Amino acid sequence: MARGSAFVFQHEDPEVPVYQVAEAELRREQARFEEALVATREELQALREQIAAQVGEAEASVFDAHLLVLEDRALIEETLLASAEKRVNIDHCFASVAERYIEFFEHIDDAYLRERASDIRDVTKRVLAHLLGRGGFRSFGDDGRAEARVFVANNINASDIAQLPREKILALVAETGGQTGHTYIMARAMKVPAVVGVAGVTEKIAMGVPVLVDGYDGTVIVDPGEDTLFRYGEFRRKRKRLQEVYESELGEPAETRDGRPCPLRANLETREEVVDAKAVHAEGVGLFRSEGMVLRDRAALASEELQFREYREVVRALDPAPVTIRTFDIGGDKYLPSRLTVRERNPFMGFRAIRYCLKNPGLFKEQLRALLRAASYGNLRILLPMISGVRELHAARELLAEARAELRARGEEVPEAVALGCMIEIPSAALMVDVLAKYCDFVSIGTNDLIQYLLAVDRGNDNIAELHEPSHPAVVRILHTIVREAKAAGVPVSVCGEMASDPVYTGLLVGLGVDELSLSPSLLPEVKYILRHMDAAEAEALAAECLRMEGPRRIRRRLGAFHEELVRRSALTTH
Ligand code: PEP
Numbered sequence: 001m002a003r004g005s006a007f008v009f010q011h012e013d014p015e016v017p018v019y020q021v022a023e024a025e026l027r028r029e030q031a032r033f034e035e036a037l038v039a040t041r042e043e044l045q046a047l048r049e050q051i052a053a054q055v056g057e058a059e060a061s062v063f064d065a066h067l068l069v070l071e072d073r074a075l076i077e078e079t080l081l082a083s084a085e086k087r088v089n090i091d092h093c094f095a096s097v098a099e100r101y102i103e104f105f106e107h108i109d110d111a112y113l114r115e116r117a118s119d120i121r122d123v124t125k126r127v128l129a130h131l132l133g134r135g136g137f138r139s140f141g142d143d144g145r146a147e148a149r150v151f152v153a154n155n156i157n158a159s160d161i162a163q164l165p166r167e168k169i170l171a172l173v174a175e176t177g178g179q180t181g182h183t184y185i186m187a188r189a190m191k192v193p194a195v196v197g198v199a200g201v202t203e204k205i206a207m208g209v210p211v212l213v214d215g216y217d218g219t220v221i222v223d224p225g226e227d228t229l230f231r232y233g234e235f236r237r238k239r240k241r242l243q244e245v246y247e248s249e250l251g252e253p254a255e256t257r258d259g260r261p262c263p264l265r266a267n268l269e270t271r272e273e274v275v276d277a278k279a280v281h282a283e284g285v286g287l288f289r290s291e292g293m294v295l296r297d298r299a300a301l302a303s304e305e306l307q308f309r310e311y312r313e314v315v316r317a318l319d320p321a322p323v324t325i326r327t328f329d330i331g332g333d334k335y336l337p338s339r340l341t342v343r344e345r346n347p348f349m350g351f352r353a354i355r356y357c358l359k360n361p362g363l364f365k366e367q368l369r370a371l372l373r374a375a376s377y378g379n380l381r382i383l384l385p386m387i388s389g390v391r392e393l394h395a396a397r398e399l400l401a402e403a404r405a406e407l408r409a410r411g412e413e414v415p416e417a418v419a420l421g422c423m424i425e426i427p428s429a430a431l432m433v434d435v436l437a438k439y440c441d442f443v444s445i446g447t448n449d450l451i452q453y454l455l456a457v458d459r460g461n462d463n464i465a466e467l468h469e470p471s472h473p474a475v476v477r478i479l480h481t482i483v484r485e486a487k488a489a490g491v492p493v494s495v496c497g498e499m500a501s502d503p504v505y506t507g508l509l510v511g512l513g514v515d516e517l518s519l520s521p522s523l524l525p526e527v528k529y530i531l532r533h534m535d536a537a538e539a540e541a542l543a544a545e546c547l548r549m550e551g552p553r554r555i556r557r558r559l560g561a562f563h564e565e566l567v568r569r570s571a572l573t574t575h
Pocket residue numbers: 287289329425445446447448449450496497498
């Protein structure tokens with residue numbers, strides 16, 4: 001939960017309205033434009049000074065180029081002329097003229113001049129933010145104000161969050177997104193309360209208004225009164241007490257009451273989160289989303305060395321526990337803000353993860369070499385995302401062999417065997433587990449994507465968020481199939497999707513025979529507590545019962561009742 005003043009933001013490409021203006025209003029349009037130019041100049045000058053003082057003169061000089069764009073007579077005069085001639089609002093005219101300039105510079109065959117396109121784009125966004133009366137994304141971090149605020153936006157993508165200064169964010173509220181979208185997952189990794197899928201929220205909250213964000217049940221309260229604040233204070237204290245109860249068993253083994261082990265590992269995005277994993281006694285890492293590093297620093301994508309250092313640190317810090325590093329899952333809702341990934345009409349079905357890596361073998365091998373080198377420092381396992389069948393697995397294994405040979409040719413030591421696993425997150429892979437298992441050492445079920453592809457429900461679409469149902473009988477059946485086939489082949493199976501973080505599903509997963517769970521460190525204490533209060537046999541009976549049920553609601557109710565029963569039995573009161 002968090003409380004603070006709102007910073008309202010419409011995403012990078014704001015919709016610029018277009019409307020006619022009466023002749024008498026043209027002067028007012030011009031004045032608006034001049035005010036926006038002056039405000040942008042002040043903003044840029046302040047930024048320039050701040051960067052010069054904090055970072056250096058060379059870094060600050062980029063703002064000189066931006067200030068020059070702002071003074072460009074052609075850009076200003078063409079905008080004024082278009083508005084006067086067409087009698088159209090100035091924001092629209094400015095955006096169109098700027099877009100023409102951007103296009104022009106983008107197609108110039110000179111790298112230096114091409115760069116000007118991004119200067120113009122940057123300045124255009126700032127001017128438009130002033131014209132449209134909304135703060136820009138960038139200005140959130142660099143407007144010179146020290147206090148942290150609640151970030152309210154129409155749309156926040158994973159790369160935005162990666163670049164936001166953590167110390168300035170109290171909470172995130174977004175109009176789009178679902179609970180298994182990467183915006184949400186990253187926010188949790190950063191321990192930022194987040195509420196997503198709140199339609200129209202940027203229209204309802206004004207800049208600077210106090211808001212209270214309750215990430216537990218997804219509520220956003222605008223301008224809360226004394227009573228509400230008091231109630232939330234009480235609620236927060238209760239949550240804290242509950243958390244203390246969960247944490248009281250953290251030092252105990254991750255096993256059922258009757259002793260069936262189920263290691264709980266951590267889902268991490270960066271090496272900085274290793275401390276969080278250790279704090280909750282996670283048994284290593286079940287999913288390290290390596291693309292997190294690239295979303296923060298694009299240079300890492302093509303750098304074996306940068307990656308090697310990151311992986312080595314995590315592996316060393318957790319040795320001898322396993323650290324499962326997943327190769328880049330770029331694409332989907334984790335596109336890079338550059339030409340490296342194209343904007344697609346259907347990105348989740350598109351050029352993503354292993355598909356991207358296999359088509360960019362040079363980049364992929366940078367990563368594989370970094371992984372193989374880091375494997376000398378501890379217990380590293382490699383996990384391949386978005387495997388749809390055996391062909392991709394074979395292709396990845398070939399590149400891994402090449403990466404190994406390249407390292408040996410360089411005289412580097414490489415461990416003989418590094419465990420290789422497949423994510424099972426596409427239904428076709430789920431149906432091929434018996435075959436995949438012949439060529440890999442473990443499988444890990446990514447329920448976020450598996451549910452999205454199985455049920456045809458976009459995981460990031462708030463309009464259908466309730467249809468992304470882990471309790472759908474088809475989900476229960478497919479999980480059952482995966483576990484059965486993996487076990488028959490003698491390959492361990494883990495679940496690393498968000499389903500593993502929800503204590504309501506712990507009984508089902510354990511009962512289906514899942515060997516280990518990997519989850520966000522912040523949710524591990526509660527899942528461990530619940531795991532430790534169930535018997536393996538009753539979990540198996542629960543799973544068998546759910547497999548016979550026909551509808552998602554019944555399954556959900558049954559799992560809810562099982563969870564309640566465990567809570568009651570453990571004498572834990574949630575109210
Ligand atoms: C998943 O799909 O469940 C998963 C763990 O991978 P990601 O959320 O990174 O797509």
